[in-house]
Amino acid sequence: MSEKTAWEAAINVEAKTESERYLTHLGHRAFLSLWCYANVHTDEGKKSEGGDGKELCDLLVVFGNHILVFSDKACEFPSHAELSVAWGRWYKRAVDKSVGQLIGAEKFLRQYPHRLFLDKQCNVRFPYELPSMVDATVHLIAVTRGSHPAAVKYWGGQSSGSLMLNTELENRAQHLEAPFSIGWPVGRNRFIHVLDEMMLDIILQEFDTLPDLVGYFSEKERFLKSARFVTVSGEEELVAEYQMTMEVGRHVLPTVPPGTDSISMLEGAWKIFDSSVKRKARDQANRQSYLWDHLIEYQSALIRSGRAESPFAADISVNDNEQLVRALASETRFARRVLAESLAHAMSQPVTADAETTGQYTRLAPSPSIPGRYYVFTCMPRAEKVDYDDYRELRAQFLTAYCEGLILKFPDVIEAVGIASEPMSASGSSQDFIYISFEEPFDDQHLIEIRSRCDELDILQASSMKPTPFQRFEYPDAFTPHGTEHSGGPANRAQRRAEKSAKRGKGDRRGWR
Numbered sequence: 028m029s030e031k032t033a034w035e036a037a038i039n040v041e042a043k044t045e046s047e048r049y050l051t052h053l054g055h056r057a058f059l060s061l062w063c064y065a066n067v068h069t070d071e072g073k074k075s076e077g078g079d080g081k082e083l084c085d086l087l088v089v090f091g092n093h094i095l096v097f098s099d100k101a102c103e104f105p106s107h108a109e110l111s112v113a114w115g116r117w118y119k120r121a122v123d124k125s126v127g128q129l130i131g132a133e134k135f136l137r138q139y140p141h142r143l144f145l146d147k148q149c150n151v152r153f154p155y156e157l158p159s160m161v162d163a164t165v166h167l168i169a170v171t172r173g174s175h176p177a178a179v180k181y182w183g184g185q186s187s188g189s190l191m192l193n194t195e196l197e198n199r200a201q202h203l204e205a206p207f208s209i210g211w212p213v214g215r216n217r218f219i220h221v222l223d224e225m226m227l228d229i230i231l232q233e234f235d236t237l238p239d240l241v242g243y244f245s246e247k248e249r250f251l252k253s254a255r256f257v258t259v260s261g262e263e264e265l266v267a268e269y270q271m272t273m274e275v276g277r278h279v280l281p282t283v284p285p286g287t288d289s290i291s292m293l294e295g296a297w298k299i300f301d302s303s304v305k306r307k308a309r310d311q312a313n314r315q316s317y318l319w320d321h322l323i324e325y326q327s328a329l330i331r332s333g334r335a336e337s338p339f340a341a342d343i344s345v346n347d348n349e350q351l352v353r354a355l356a357s358e359t360r361f362a363r364r365v366l367a368e369s370l371a372h373a374m375s376q377p378v379t380a381d382a383e384t385t386g387q388y389t390r391l392a393p394s395p396s397i398p399g400r401y402y403v404f405t406c407m408p409r410a411e412k413v414d415y416d417d418y419r420e421l422r423a424q425f426l427t428a429y430c431e432g433l434i435l436k437f438p439d440v441i442e443a444v445g446i447a448s449e450p451m452s453a454s455g456s457s458q459d460f461i462y463i464s465f466e467e468p469f470d471d472q473h474l475i476e477i478r479s480r481c482d483e484l485d486i487l488q489a490s491s492m493k494p495t496p497f498q499r500f501e502y503p504d505a506f507t508p509h510g511t512e513h514s515g516g517p518a519n520r521a522q523r524r525a526e527k528s529a530k531r532g533k534g535d536r537r538g539w540r
Contacts, residue, residue, distance in 0.1 A: 034154050034331045037145035042066060046101035046172055047085050053227065054086050054097070057235040059320060059356055061327035061349065062090045069135060069142050070149045080149040084132045085170075087143075090237045091353060092158045096132050098125040099170040104177040114206040117174060123199065125169035126212045126219055133165050154331075155349045166244055167217070172224045178207045186294065189225045189261035194251055218248050226262050233266055238359050238396065243269055246280045253283035259292045267296035270306075305502040312503075316364035318371060322446075323355050326460065351462045354400075354444050361501045362396035368499075373404035374451045380410040385421065389429060389486070395499075399441030403429045406450050422447050423459050425484060430463045432481040434474070436492075440465050 031039070042048045042065045051065040067087040068080040086097035102121040107113040135142075137160045143153035157163070179188035188207075196202050196210025209221045222230060234240035247265060251257050259265055269278050283290060300306055329335040330348045337343040358366060369392040376388040387407040394400035405426050409418040430443040443463045449456040469477070481487045 032331060032333055033151045034145070037151040038064065038331070040066070040146065042085075044099075044101065046170075047099050050086055050097060050099045050170060050227070053231045054088065057231045057240065058088050058090070058095075058237055059323055059327065061323070061330065061352060062237070062356070063088050064145060064153075066147070067153070068144045068147050068149055069139070070144065071135065071142070073149055077148075079147045080144060082147070083135065083143065084128060088237070089153075089155075089157055091357070092162050093164050093166065093237065093241050094136065094157070095166045095168060095240075096129055096136070097168045097170060098128040098132075099172075100125045101172040104173045110181065110206055111204065113177070115203045117177075118202060121171040121173060122169060122202070122209070122212060122221060125171060125221075126167075129167040129169060129219060130213065130217070133167060136160070136165065137163075155346050164241075166220065166241070168220045168222060169212075170222050170224075170227055172227075174207060175223050175225050178223075181207065187225065187261050187263060187297070189263055190221060190223050192251065192257065192259040192262060192265070194255075194257045215252075218251075220244065220247075222262075229263055229266060233270060236356070236358070236360050236363070238357055242278065242359075246278070250280040250283070254287045254290045256289040257292075258290070260294045261297070263297040264292050264294060267300040268292070271296070271300060308503045309501060313360055313364055315367050315371070316360055318367040319355065319358070319363040322370075322458070323352055326352050326458070351444075351460055354442070354462050357397065358394065359396045361499075362394060365395045365499050366392060366402060369402070370404050370446065371451075374406050374448055376406050376450065377452075378406050378408055378450055380408040385410045385413060385418065387425065391433075399439055401433050401437060401440055401443050403433070403443060403445040405429065405445065405447040407447060408450055408453065419457065419459065423461075425486075426459055426461055427463075428477070428480045428484055429486055430461055431477050432487040434465055434469060435478060435481065436487055442466075 038060070042051050047065065051063075054063040054065075064087050066085065067083045069083050071081045072078075073080045084096045085099040086095075088095035088097075100121045102117055105113045105116045107116070136157070140157040140160060143157070145151040145153065174190065175188050178190070179186070182188060191208040193205060193208045193210045196205055196208060197214055199212070202208070202210065202212065211217075212219055212221065230240070230243070234243050243266070246269060250265070265280065269280050272279050272281070326335065330345065330352065335343070335348050337348075369390055373388060373390040378386045378388045380386050385407055387405055389403060389405045392402045392404065394402065403426065405422070407418075407422050407425065409415065413421075426445040426447045430445040433440045433443050442465060443461075445459070445461040445463075447459040485491070
């Protein structure tokens with residue numbers, strides 16, 4: 028077995044507490060291992076060569092221009108006759124301390140982005156460049172465990188027990204007087220996502236890709252700032268509303284009428300969504316999408332081990348490798364499902380090669396979530412008499428020509444991502460990846476050369492391109508704006524009762540004033 032690189036060894040160090048280990052597990056599953064790091068340290072306070080640095084946060088996620096900083100505090104809710112006393116003590120230990128760590132971490136990141144390390148001895152530097160802090164969006168997430176059982180007991184089983192959202196709360200003193208409610212822990216100028224144990228599981232299950240989570244966080248912040256006072260009975264209601272509402276192909280939260288002073292969102296939507304047939308069907312359909320995740324993780328392991336090779340360049344940097352794989356990970360869960368289906372279709376084609384000649388099957392697919400991006404999936408078997416290195420070089424040249432040739436057929440192309448492999452039926456396989464940006468225009472001579480290569484390889488010819496129209500839906504059917512099916516209501520009696528109950532005693536789930 029080959030010796031582990033410093034990068035590999037550093038990420039295999041187990042988190043200190045069970046709570047942090049669980050957060051790391053969820054983070055790796057949702058954000059994937061190349062961008063997700065537990066217990067990142069800084070060299071602040073390191074006074075000697077053998078000394079330790081200072082922990083920045085419990086989990087750090089760096090993905091393009093987005094940085095997610097997590098602080099995890101698991102604090103048992105105190106026993107006390109006075110709820111206000113118990114809540115105050117828990118809030119100070121869980122929320123206050125998390126918020127303080129997060130604010131400090133962001134300040135350090137913006138001032139010293141190059142002083143990050145994967146180990147406490149500060150021997151293993153953060154493996155790739157952070158974005159420019161001018162362009163970076165930093166999301167602060169406080170994971171605060173321990174309040175949920177107490178909240179369920181307090182509400183007498185009449186509520187889910189998740190923390191309520193109340194934007195009237197703007198400082199520490201106001202929070203201490205409002206048990207099980209969260210607003211603006213450090214004021215309206217800095218948004219901090221406070222998640223209890225229930226909401227951590229829900230959010231990282233519903234939004235288990237970086238683009239999905241960042242999309243939700245952005246909409247959540249917009250919605251909570253859209254009126255002076257916003258109250259939500261539990262953040263799961265926001266999640267349900269967001270997942271059941273689409274505008275121009277993307278999930279959104281409601282648009283607040285101008286001049287609205289206060290908004291109230293009551294319980295009911297999450298129960299309907301959580302038990303809906305369509306959500307279960309979506310989850311079932313999404314299973315294929317994890318092929319895309321496995322592809323990313325496989326390549327990420329090669330990058331960490333230093334074994335990631337490029338047939339397109341003799342020496343490729345970690346930053347270049349990260350950018351290429353990040354392009355795959357920048358797709359939403361639904362987009363990954365569609366792309367994984369196209370990739371599997373291409374790689375399962377019965378393409379054959381005789382003793383000396385290599386055949387190929389190529390499928391083009393526009394990105395379902397990123398305008399102007401096109402994918403090229405090439406399945407190419409190896410002929411028996413062709414040396415493997417020669418085969419890889421031929422395959423790489425073919426993939427490059429195909430990806431560059433997209434500029435001749437698709438005027439809207441901005442970038443191309445190519446993946447080539449042996450067929451699934453092969454006894455062994457390797458993959459080639461390529462990323463090409465078309466932001467800089469090609470000159471006429473370059474276009475002539477691209478056209479010549481395509482003609483020589485007999486690819487991207489009008490006679491051979493066969494468009495196949497298809498439709499895919501995130502859910503088997505679209506939800507109406509309030510989350511009921513187009514048939515007129517939920518699919519079973521339990522769902523109908525839940526919806527009627529929500530409307531009967533509580534009014535509409537959204538209230539404008």
